[in-house]
Amino acid sequence: xxxxxxxxxxxxxxxxxxxxxxxxxxxxxxxxxxxxxxxxxxxxxxxxxxxxxxxxxxxxxxxxxxxxxxxxxxxxxxxxxxxxxxxxxxxxxxxxxxxxxxxxxxxxxxxxxxxxxxxxxxxxxxxxxxxxxxxxxxxxxxxxxxxxxxxxxxxxxxxxxxxxxxxxxxxxxxxxxxxxxxxxxxxxxxxxxxxxxxxxxxxxxxxxxxxxxxxxxxxxxxxxxxxxxxxxxxxxxxxxxxxxxxxxxxxxxxxxxxxxxxxxxxxxxxxxxxxxxxxxxxxxxxxxxxxxxxxxxxxxxxxxxxxxxxxxxxxxxxxxxxxxxxxxxx
Amino acid sequence: xxxxxxxxxxxxxxxxxxxxxxxxxxxxxxxxxxxxxxxxxxxxxxxxxxxxxxxxxxxxxxxxxxxxxxxxxxxxxxxxxxxxxxxxxxxxxxxxxxxxxxxxxxxxxxxxxxxxxxxxxxxxxxxxxxxxxxxxxxxxxxxxxxxxxxxxxxxxxxxxxxxxxxxxxxxxxxxxxxxxxxxxxxxxxxxxxxxxxxxxxxxxxxxxxxxxxxxxxxxxxxxxxxxxxxxxxxxxxxxxxxxxxxxxxxxxxxxxxxxxxxxxxxxxxxxxxxxxxxxxxxxxxxxxxxxxxxxxxxxxxxxxx
Ligand SMILES: Nc1ncnc2c1ncn2[C@@H]1O[C@H](COP(=O)(O)OP(=O)(O)O)[C@@H](O)[C@H]1O
Ligand SMILES: [Mg+2]
Numbered sequence: 236x237x238x239x240x241x242x243x244x245x246x247x248x249x250x251x252x253x254x255x256x257x258x259x260x261x262x263x264x265x266x267x268x269x270x271x272x273x274x275x276x277x278x279x280x281x282x283x284x285x286x287x288x289x290x291x292x293x294x295x296x297x298x299x300x301x302x303x304x305x306x307x308x309x310x311x312x313x314x315x316x317x318x319x320x321x322x323x324x325x326x327x328x329x330x331x332x333x334x335x336x337x338x339x340x341x342x343x344x345x346x347x348x349x350x351x352x353x354x355x356x357x358x359x360x361x362x363x364x365x366x367x368x369x370x371x372x373x374x375x376x377x378x379x380x381x382x383x384x385x386x387x388x389x390x391x392x393x394x395x396x397x398x399x400x401x402x403x404x405x406x407x408x409x410x411x412x413x414x415x416x417x418x419x420x421x422x423x424x425x426x427x428x429x430x431x432x433x434x435x436x437x438x439x440x441x442x443x444x445x446x447x448x449x450x451x452x453x454x455x456x457x458x459x460x461x462x463x464x465x466x467x468x469x470x471x472x473x474x475x476x477x478x479x480x481x482x483x484x485x486x487x488x489x490x491x492x493x494x495x496x497x498x499x500x501x502x503x504x505x506x507x508x509x510x511x512x513x514x515x516x517x518x519x520x521x522x523x524x525x526x527x528x529x530x531x532x533x534x535x536x537x538x539x540x541x542x543x544x545x546x547x548x549x550x551x552x553x554x555x556x557x558x559x560x561x562x563x564x565x
Numbered sequence: 566x567x568x569x570x571x572x573x574x575x576x577x578x579x580x581x582x583x584x585x586x587x588x589x590x591x592x593x594x595x596x597x598x599x600x601x602x603x604x605x606x607x608x609x610x611x612x613x614x615x616x617x618x619x620x621x622x623x624x625x626x627x628x629x630x631x632x633x634x635x636x637x638x639x640x641x642x643x644x645x646x647x648x649x650x651x652x653x654x655x656x657x658x659x660x661x662x663x664x665x666x667x668x669x670x671x672x673x674x675x676x677x678x679x680x681x682x683x684x685x686x687x688x689x690x691x692x693x694x695x696x697x698x699x700x701x702x703x704x705x706x707x708x709x710x711x712x713x714x715x716x717x718x719x720x721x722x723x724x725x726x727x728x729x730x731x732x733x734x735x736x737x738x739x740x741x742x743x744x745x746x747x748x749x750x751x752x753x754x755x756x757x758x759x760x761x762x763x764x765x766x767x768x769x770x771x772x773x774x775x776x777x778x779x780x781x782x783x784x785x786x787x788x789x790x791x792x793x794x795x796x797x798x799x800x801x802x803x804x805x806x807x808x809x810x811x812x813x814x815x816x817x818x819x820x821x822x823x824x825x826x827x828x829x830x831x832x833x834x835x836x837x838x839x840x841x842x843x844x845x846x847x848x849x850x851x852x853x854x855x856x857x858x859x860x861x862x863x864x865x866x867x868x869x870x
């Protein structure tokens with residue numbers, strides 16, 4: 236058994252770019268769902284629009300990097316308006332239906348053959364991240380065996396990524412202890428009551444949708460830059476549902492819930508996968524039961540069972556307040 | 566304005582749609598249909614300023630629907646109304662509240678996972694910190710937050726909820742939630758408070774204090790319009806009573822007059838003949854007093870109207 240390898244991939248998953256991407260996606264969802272009660276099932280679209288906004292600006296249209304970032308952010312805002320304006324006056328489930336459909340439409344547009352001249356079709360786009368890596372101040376990587384072995388590019392991604400996560404948490408923390416955040420939480424509880432107290436509920440819901448979308452779009456930038464590529468199918472419904480899982484695991488309506496959730500979720504996925512593969516390799520698990528290809532599916536089964544147990548024994552997630560969650564059951 | 570200096574209601578004719586010397590709310594031709602059912606059909610009604618007016622009528626008379634229409638939570642098929650001289654037709658609910666007309670709900674809407682104090686603070690209007698950008702800079706709203714916290718604290722003491730200030734509203738009893746909802750409405754500093762069955766489901770020990778609070782609103786110069794089934798309470802606190810039946814105003818007058826009115830007795834008995842003949846009550850007053858807040862009575866669309 237190569238424990239060193241297991242330890243290294245597991246540790247890297249804790250601090251790695253995937254945890255960062257999903258933490259940002261889930262921080263955005265936390266604003267939508269955790270604080271405001273908006274059922275956004277299309278968070279992947281916010282990441283996708285940002286990633287493609289950046290990639291297409293730079294690769295397809297030859298615009299500067301920072302313009303690409305601006306286009307991506309603007310894309311997230313426009314998407315929030317497109318999704319929110321027609322649906323947020325209606326019952327809550329309309330937003331859920333529209334967002335999941337819109338996210339799929341957007342993914343299919345990215346991969347459609349007729350647009351591949353601009354989007355690169357199912358292959359996606361590359362060569363838009365040179366300016367990002369040109370800003371890399373690190374001249375060499377980091378190697379502390381058995382924990383970590385990363386090159387300077389990885390290090391730069393992690394630095395920027397965790398700064399963004401910290402900033403996103405700071406913004407959410409500041410907002411949610413303000414009267415603005417109080418209105419959002421009240422809308423989650425009962426929007427008619429909030430209306431009866433003179434608040435423009437529609438406007439706050441739009442603001443929440445934009446904020447959560449923009450925070451999620453930061454995850455889209457990190458996704459594109461860490462891979463130095465965009466690919467349409469990485470922005471599918473799976474991303475959204477993982478983000479929900481992470482949010483509930485960490486504890487909804489808690490500032491650090493999504494971050495802790497993302498770290499634990501990806502640690503478990505990577506650790507179980509590496510462990511199973513090693514166990515198969517040394518013959519501890521006979522290939523008659525499971526071969527290395529199947530280990531990838533089994534890890535999801537195991538993580539799923541673990542999450543079910545969590546919801547049974549700790550429905551409030553890791554950070555949540557049980558009393559608070561139980562109030563919901565009335 | 567203390568009640569004594571208000572124009573007397575003694576000369577107001579005892580008839581549906583009677584003109585009042587100083588009306589804060591005037592509605593004309595308000596009609597709301599649900600499919601084939603005309604839930605509200607009010608020709609003309611005026612609510613006297615600074616008074617406690619009771620809106621009574623059997624279940625399904627259209628009282629809640631009328632509340633929803635007046636406060637912008639529902640849109641009428643026809644009709645206009647003015648509040649403080651301003652036309653309110655088509656004005657969205659949150660603007661109606663800002664104009665000074667605040668309502669509570671038949672099924673209490675406490676914000677369960679907010680604390681009692683946060684419920685109260687939410688009620689204050691014109692908060693700087695409710696703007697997205699200012700929210701990020703606490704220095705811009707701290708002082709105002711302290712002010713409204715003080716005001717909320719006073720109201721909580723008055724409503725005997727101060728010991729609960731840091732509890733989740735969801736952990737309060739039914740009666741305490743009614744109290745909280747009323748106190749929260751006062752944070753808006755309304756001119757007129759509309760209470761939909763404020764006593765329903767409230768523990769009898771609390772009803773007296775609730776009644777006291779409603780009377781206190783009048784002392785503070787507010788106009789109160791409230792829906793209530795318990796005729797003893799209606800008699801106890803209201804200056805004027807408006808009776809609704811099958812969507813329209815059937816009668817108006819002082820509590821004693823109205824309760825002796827044969828049309829009113831008919832309305833209550835009639836409604837019960839139609840709905841639940843087996844539970845036909847012996848007398849109209851008792852019938853009204855017994856009418857509970859039933860889930861069946863709540864219109865399906867009220868919550869998300
Ligand atoms: N959203 C709705 N859809 C259909 N019918 C409704 C709706 N709201 C109310 N109604 C009907 O309108 C009538 C008046 O209801 P309501 O205003 O709740 O009466 P009240 O409050 O006087 O008991 C009832 O017959 C009720 O069933
Ligand atoms: Mg009613």
